[in-house]
Amino acid sequence: MNTSSFLIETRNLGKSYFNDDVETPVLFDINLSIKKGEFVSIMGPSGSGKSTLMHILGFLDTHTVGDYLFQGKPTVTLNDDDLSRIRATRVSFVFQAFNLLPRTTVLQNVMLPLLYHPTIPESQRISKTLKAIETVGLLDRKDFLSSQLSGGQKQRVAIARALVTDPDLIFADEPTGNLDSASGVAVMEALQTLHKSGHTIILVTHERTTAMHAERIIHIRDGRIESDTSDFQRIVAKDQEHLK
Amino acid sequence: MKLHDTLKTALRGVTVNATRSMLTMLGIIVGVAAVVLMSSVGASMQAVILSQVSSLGSKSMVIFPGTQEGGPAAVQSGYDSLTFEDLAALKKLSTIDQIAPVIFLSGKTSYGTEESSPQVLGIVPEFMNNQNIEVTEGRLIDENDVNGAQGVAMIAPEVVTKFFGNEDPIGKSMKIGDNHFTVIGITKALGSQFFQSADNRIYVPFSVARNITGQKYLSYMTLNATESFDLAFDDIKFLLRTRHGIKNPDDDPKKDDFVIHSSEEASQILGSVSLGLTMFITTIAAISLLVGGIGIMNIMLVSVTERTREIGLRKAVGATKSDLLLQFLSESVMLTAIGGLVGTVLGIFFAFVISLVVVKFLGTYHFAVSLPSIIAAILMAAVTGLVFGISPARHASNLHPIDALRYE
Known part of the structure; x- marks a missing residue:
């Protein structure tokens, strides 16, 4: 039985890539805990390892050192099919490049994860899809092809796709990176709304302003956690000091 | 993922880029169309040949005078090597029965103002037995007609049409050469035998034909084998060679002055034609499906590469x-199966067109479609999709989600 109060826990987690027996470590001693319902930003410059950490936490990749516990259970023994099942039911992603299927409607794009969901019955697919599209305010665009949408609308479709399976955890990887500022604000508002409705959100970004939409910021540099704080004033002060 | 979702997804994958899918299928379409077309032509030819053979009767044999030059079908005519004495000797053999000598009667045939030259055969009642001749009206030539050299005739359907039209020919008198014959029967249609119509014939009693021609030799003989064709062949060859003083230890048919044909021989020719045709079709099928399969594999590999990010997303x-393996395998099997179906329709269409052309020029053709060949062709096409789809599908399913998502 799960007694952990954390959704995610890592203990001395590390990741190395191996190429012809040459080891390239990218993450070192990552220790973090995230509770259900939190909105956390993982922030860091390009190449800091933040995306790699997100991929490991999102079961798209595996760690090479340490432990990763999901809902108190170790993940090291999970095989490919277990990982697929977790991705289908417990986690979802919003990518910087939207990753919508081309020549496919909004409805079909949002419904995609339900095709792989093992327990949601076929009879509920349409209603769940429409509800998710409604949540992001695109119900009037449900029959539009993905190519007929603006960048901001595409990302909102991606958000609808991420929440259609009602996952425990939503990962957003630079969700505003390809958007103009107005669209970026709309997307972040959509994520805030999801958070308020009880979803756990992990936002990966290199932009401070975007990261500050979260209630906690984990700062990563050179593969290590540099800071993990909810004290945003301290972060701003540190920024100003850095600018001086 | 449920199977029907996989199939729907695969179908979308095929239809979303219809032009490319069509071009991918082209190799399979051409291959399967060729196989169906050739198998249909083969089946039609078999049907034609079978009809020639079946009209002869299963135990039927024919002995022609003359030498055989250039294969079993080419008999040199005009020989007088088969005599009445040969006939008497052959009648004593136990391996054959129903021996029927035939003499051709030449001359113009006329009725009223109509004049023509149908084939006129002088026959005995045994001829009716071993050639399966029946009458649809009137009666057959019997022993009394032959023994009494009666001036009677049975006529075949084409002769009825030519000379009598809607008139009832029974009891009417026809003139063959200078002799008058009363029509006593109309024979049932036989179709063609060895690509020659057997329905443009007049049959008269053997004795009458012999008396008119004064012929000392036989035009040919028909007979039945009582047991096996081999035994009958051996006995006839031994007897006629002995009687004609022919030494032929090598059993070379060119040295004989007679030629024996049998329905079994025709069956053997049919068998060898069928075998050759089957091998030909199989080779075409194998080559075309191989080429088509390689095309499918290439396009599927391109498709997997193009859709790498989609694969990454699906994994995410x-x-x-196994979902992705099944999806991409289904796509390639769908491509080849649809190609197989289109190819089949085209193959049947072209086979039908060919049958129309052949009927126009040769008069006789049976349009036939070989159902087992069609099923085999479609199945083979689908299997090709499966075999050549495995590599791209495995490639897709083994992609690492991160690598796939980052692919540009």
Whole structure:
């Protein structure tokens, strides 16, 4: 039985890539805990390892050192099919490049994860899809092809796709990176709304302003956690000091 | 992922880029169309040949005078090597029965103002038995007609049409050469035998034909084998060679002055034609499906590469390796199966067009479609999709989600 109060826990987690027996470590001693319902930003410059950490936490990749516990259970023994099942039911992603299927409607794009969901019955697919599209305010665009949408609308479709399976955890990887500022604000508002409705959100970004939409910021540099704080004033002060 | 979802997804994959799918299928379409076309032509030819053979009767044999030059079908005519004495000797053999000598009667045939030259055969009642001749009206030539040299005739359907039209020919008198014959029967249609119509014939009693021609030799003989064709062949060859003083230890048919044909021989020719045709079709099928399969594999590999990010996304939303393997395999099998179906329709269409052309020029053709060949062709096409789809599908399913998502 799960007694952990954390959704995610890592203990001395590390990741190395191996190429012809040459080891390239990218993450070192990552220790973090995230509770259900939190909105956390993982922030860091390009190449800091933040995306790699997100991929490991999102079961798209595996760690090479340490432990990763999901809902108190170790993940090291999970095989490919277990990982697929977790991705289908417990986690979802919003990518910087939207990753919508081309020549496919909004409805079909949002419904995609339900095709792989093992327990949601076929009879509920349409209603769940429409509800998710409604949540992001695109119900009037449900029959539009993905190519007929603006960048901001595409990302909102991606958000609808991420929440259609009602996952425990939503990962957003630079969700505003390809958007103009107005669209970026709309997307972040959509994520805030999801958070308020009880979803756990992990936002990966290199932009401070975007990261500050979260209630906690984990700062990563050179593969290590540099800071993990909810004290945003301290972060701003540190920024100003850095600018001086 | 449920199977019908996989199939729907695969169908979308095929239809979303219809032009490319069509071009991919082209190799399979051409291959299957060729196989169906050739098998249909083969089946039609078999049907034609079978009809020639079946009209002879299963135990039927024919002995022609003359030498055989250039294969079993080419008999040199005009020989007088088969005599009445040969006939008497052959009648004593136990391996054959129903021996029927035939003498051709030449001369113009006329009725009223109509004049023509149908084939006129002088026959005995045994001829009716071993050639399966029946009458639809009137009666057959019997022993009394032959023994009494009666001026009677049976006429075949084409002769009825030519000379009598709607008039009832029974009891009417026809003139063959200078002799008058009363029509006593109309024979049932036989179709063609060895690509020659057997329905443009007049049959008269053997004795009458012999008396008119004064012929000392036989035009040919028909007979039945009582047991096996081999035994009958051996006995006839031994007897006629002995009687004609022919030494032929090598059993070379060119040295004989007679030629024996049998329905079994025709069956053997049919068998060898069928075998050759089957091998030909199989080779075409194998080559075309191989070429088509390689095309499918290439396009599927291109498709997998093009859709790498889509594969990454599907993995990110929960697709398992087997989901993706099945999806891409289904796509390639769909491509080849649809190609197989289109090819089949085209093959049948072209076979039908060919049958129309052949009927126009040769008069006789049976349009036939070989159902087993069609099923085999479509199945083979689908299997090709499966075999050549495995590599791209495995490639897709084994992609690492991160690598796939980052692919540009």
